[in-house]
Structures are given as C-alpha cells and as structure tokens.
Amino acid sequence: MKLWGGVFLGQTDEAAGLFHSSLPFDKRLYKHDIHGSIAHAQMLGKQGIIPKPDAKAIVNALNIILAEIESGTLVIDETAEDIHSFVEAQLILRIGDAGRRLHTGRSRNDQVALDMRMYVKEEIACVCAGIIDLLESLLSTAKTHTTTIMPGFTHLQKAQPVTLAHHLLAYFHMFKRDYRRLVNCYEGADAMPLGSGALASTTYPLDREFVRKKLGFSRITENSLDAVSDRDFCVEFTSCLSIIMMHLSRFCEELILWSADAFDFVKISDAYATGSSIMPQKKNPDMAELIRGKTGRVYGSLMGLLTMMKGLPMAYNKDMQEDKEAVFDAADTVNSCLSVFCAMFQSLSFNTENMYKSALGGYTNATDAADWLVKKGVAFRDAHEIIGRLVLYAIEKNVPLDKLTLAELKKVSDIFDETVFHAISVEACVNARNVPGGPAESAVLKEIKNSQKFLASVR
Ligand code: ARG
Numbered sequence: 001m002k003l004w005g006g007v008f009l010g011q012t013d014e015a016a017g018l019f020h021s022s023l024p025f026d027k028r029l030y031k032h033d034i035h036g037s038i039a040h041a042q043m044l045g046k047q048g049i050i051p052k053p054d055a056k057a058i059v060n061a062l063n064i065i066l067a068e069i070e071s072g073t074l075v076i077d078e079t080a081e082d083i084h085s086f087v088e089a090q091l092i093l094r095i096g097d098a099g100r101r102l103h104t105g106r107s108r109n110d111q112v113a114l115d116m117r118m119y120v121k122e123e124i125a126c127v128c129a130g131i132i133d134l135l136e137s138l139l140s141t142a143k144t145h146t147t148t149i150m151p152g153f154t155h156l157q158k159a160q161p162v163t164l165a166h167h168l169l170a171y172f173h174m175f176k177r178d179y180r181r182l183v184n185c186y187e188g189a190d191a192m193p194l195g196s197g198a199l200a201s202t203t204y205p206l207d208r209e210f211v212r213k214k215l216g217f218s219r220i221t222e223n224s225l226d227a228v229s230d231r232d233f234c235v236e237f238t239s240c241l242s243i244i245m246m247h248l249s250r251f252c253e254e255l256i257l258w259s260a261d262a263f264d265f266v267k268i269s270d271a272y273a274t275g276s277s278i279m280p281q282k283k284n285p286d287m288a289e290l291i292r293g294k295t296g297r298v299y300g301s302l303m304g305l306l307t308m309m310k311g312l313p314m315a316y317n318k319d320m321q322e323d324k325e326a327v328f329d330a331a332d333t334v335n336s337c338l339s340v341f342c343a344m345f346q347s348l349s350f351n352t353e354n355m356y357k358s359a360l361g362g363y364t365n366a367t368d369a370a371d372w373l374v375k376k377g378v379a380f381r382d383a384h385e386i387i388g389r390l391v392l393y394a395i396e397k398n399v400p401l402d403k404l405t406l407a408e409l410k411k412v413s414d415i416f417d418e419t420v421f422h423a424i425s426v427e428a429c430v431n432a433r434n435v436p437g438g439p440a441e442s443a444v445l446k447e448i449k450n451s452q453k454f455l456a457s458v459r
C-alpha cells in the first residue's frame with residue numbers, strides 16, 4: 001500500500017520502486033518506529049486532535065504488530081516503500097479508519113529523523129558497554145604487569161624502556177577518550193524531532209514535550225527545518241566509531257608485530273588464530289588483521305555520509321535515505337570488532353622474558369646515561385654527544401652500554417665513575433621516570449587508581 005497515491009495518474013516503474021525502497025535495510029528500525037508512533041498517537045488522543053477511542057485502538061494495534069514482528073509471526077515482506085509505510089499499512093489493514101488518523105501532524109521526514117536518533121542513542125549505549133569491557137580487561141592485565149619491562153619504541157626502533165602496564169594503559173586512555181566522545185555524541189542525538197512535520201512544523205496543537213518525555217529524550221529540537229534535515233548526529237556517531245577503529249587497528253597492528261617471530265612478545269591463543277591451507281606450520285593472527293582491515297570500512301561509512309550530506313539544500317532530500325546503511329554497518333562492525341578484540345586480548349599470553357631481553361638491547365638506556373652526565377654538571381647537548389660516541393663504540397664491540405668497562409667509559413669522558421652502571425640498568429631507567437604519567441611503578445600505580453575511579457564512575 002502506498003501512502004501518497006492521490007495526485008498520481010501513473011504507476012511507479014517496477015524497477016524504480018525497488019530502487020528507492022529502503023525497507024530491505026530500514027526494517028531494523030521497526031521497534032523505534034512503532035514506539036515513536038505509539039507516543040505520537042497517545043499525544044494526538046490526549047490533545048483531542050484525534051478521537052480518544054481511535055488513539056487507543058492505534059496504540060493497541062501497534063503493540064500487537066510489534067509483538068508479532070518480535071515473535072516472527074509477522075514477516076516484514078519488503079513490498080512497502082519503507083518501514084514507516086509498512087507499519088502504517090499494517091495498522092490500517094487491522095483497524096481501518098482509526099489507523100488512517102495516525103499520521104495527523106506528522107511526516108515521514110520527522111518520523112525518520114526520530115527513528116534514527118532513537119537507534120543511534122541505543123547503539124551508543126551498546127558500543128559504550130563494549131568499550132567498558134575492554135577498559136576493564138586492559139586495566140586488570142595492566143595491574144599484573146607494573147614491573148614487566150619492555151622496550152618502548154619510536155619510529156618502530158627501540159627507544160627507552162617502559163613497562164607492559166604503561167604500554168597497555170596508553171590504550172586504556174585512548175579508549176577512555178572514545179567513551180567520552182560517545183557520551184558527548186549521545187547528548188547531540190538526544191533531541192526529539194517530532195512536531196517538525198515535513199519541514200515547516202504543523203498547524204495542530206501537538207504537545208511535543210509529552211512525546212519527548214514518553215520517548216525518553218532530554219530535549220526537543222528547536223527548529224523544524226533543521227530537525228528534518230540534520231544528520232550531524234549520524235556523522236558524529238560514525239566519526240566516534242571511526243576513531244575507535246583507528247585505535248583498535250593500532251592495537252591490532254602491535255599484536256600482529258608482537259606475535260611475529262622477530263618480536264615474540266606475545267602469543268595469540270589458538271582460538272583467535274587460523275592456519276594456512278598449504279603451510280602446515282602457520283598460525284596467523286587473522287582476527288587482528290581483519291579488525292585492522294575493517295577500519296577502512298568504517299572510515300568508508302563516515303566518508304560516505306559526509307559526502308552524501310555535502311551541499312544538500314534545506315530541508316529533507318531523498319539522498320538522506322543513504323544514511324542508514326552507512327550508520328548500521330559502521331555500528332555493527334564496531335560492535336563485533338570490540339567484542340572479538342576484547343576476547344582475543346583476554347586470551348593473550350605475554351612472553352615477559354623476551355620483552356625484558358629485548359629492552360636490554362638497542363641501547364634503550366642511552367638517554368639515561370646522558371642524563372647521568374647532566375646530573376654531574378655536563379650540558380645536555382654535550383652529554384648527548386659523549387653518549388652517542390660511546391654507543392657507536394659499543395655497537396662496534398657488539399655489547400650493551402652497561403657491559404663496557406669503566407676504563408672504556410673514561411676514555412670518552414673522565415667524568416664517569418662506578419655509579420653510572422647502577423643508573424643505567426633498565427630497572428633504574430624505568431623507575432627514575434616517576435613523574436605523573438611516567439612508567440615508574442609508583443607513577444603507574446597512581447594512574448591505575450585514577451583509572452579504577454573512572455571505571456567505577458561509568459559502570
Ligand atoms: N525512507 C525514507 C528515508 O529513509 C523516509 C523518509 C521519506 N520521506 C520522503 N519525503 N520521501 O529517508
């Protein structure tokens with residue numbers, strides 16, 4: 001059944017009908033659509049815009065339609081133009097004239113804006129839950145590795161020693177920001193657009209506040225034109241999702257590297273690896289690679305949305321129907337990536353011995369050797385030069401800095417004495433970095449405490 005036949009003399013071309021139908025993908029909005037319609041009908045009845053008995057009949061029938069879709073007895077058949085038309089057609093099929101009054105003071109333009117906002121709010125809650133799970137796992141693993149020394153990298157070259165806890169907490173903060181961004185995005189989406197009509201609101205005395213309260217929104221939209229043409233909340237949500245994927249992809253990349261022979265810092269459990277069809281020895285980190293790969297897909301949704309909205313004149317344009325697949329796919333992708341990643345992370349086993357050995361190589365204590373000289377009064381630029389020469393000498397001898405003899409050190413600078421050896425052990429290097437935010441155990445324990453407080457506040 002069409003909602004708009006009156007002015008048309010001709011029929012829609014069959015292929016064009018299929019082409020413009022959004023039902024194949026917007027059917028997942030059935031629950032939001034029906035809840036929105038129930039609130040609208042209740043308000044119409046309360047305001048005396050439609051007869052109260054009709055409003056009652058509409059609400060009853062909508063509840064039955066919802067239950068039937070949920071139980072599978074009513075199948076969304078995909079012949080309607082969109083989910084809004086499908087629900088309304090079902091309603092009219094069941095209760096006739098009363099059902100024909102539901103759309104009073106409403107347009108599919110404000111209806112679809114409402115449905116999408118309800119959907120986005122719900123999905124934000126779901127993604128947030130996934131992030132909290134991951135934050136909890138990160139924190140509990142970090143707690144057990146506050147003294148697990150590993151090399152920190154810049155340019156993927158060994159740089160300075162840190163701890164595994166410090167490294168994992170860096171990801172904690174990245175995902176914590178993601179959480180906060182989502183909360184902010186929720187606030188943006190939390191405005192109720194019904195009452196905006198097709199574009200210029202309505203002549204009926206709608207009680208928008210009543211509908212807002214019924215549907216659990218914190219405010220109503222303030223301009224009818226903006227309300228039906230705004231998809232900022234979709235763009236913002238997809239941006240949040242893109243940043244989450246960017247973070248996950250970086251983490252996955254590190255796990256892929258760390259599980260490679262050359263690093264051997266971590267073992268990914270068999271549950272999250274796959275084999276090769278030809279090479280019997282292979283165990284590949286496919287899940288991590290796939291999450292890294294799916295990042296492109298979520299970015300694609302964001303780019304698609306931004307490009308779709310670019311240059312659109314006020315107010316609603318059919319282009320905007322393209323928002324759905326982008327937002328749905330991005331949300332589904334992120335939800336599944338977060339849950340697989342979190343489980344994979346929990347099953348990792350860290351090769352702490354190799355991490356430690358790796359931190360001993362690569363002259364990760366060179367900065368500390370220079371700092372030791374500075375504390376003896378040498379200017380940092382001179383200290384840098386002295387240690388640089390020392391590293392060059394040590395590389396030629398193929399030994400770490402702390403395995404050079406005091407005599408060898410003295411050849412480069414006579415300021416050196418025995419105490420330098422203690423100052424440049426990797427343990428000393430880490431523990432000397434005890435400023436807030438540093439890798440020293442004392443600093444990391446404080447960071448963990450604050451992070452626990454954050455988690456307690458969002459749980
Ligand atoms: N299926 C449409 C969408 O998703 C619903 C709004 C239709 N409005 C209209 N004026 N054609 O955007």
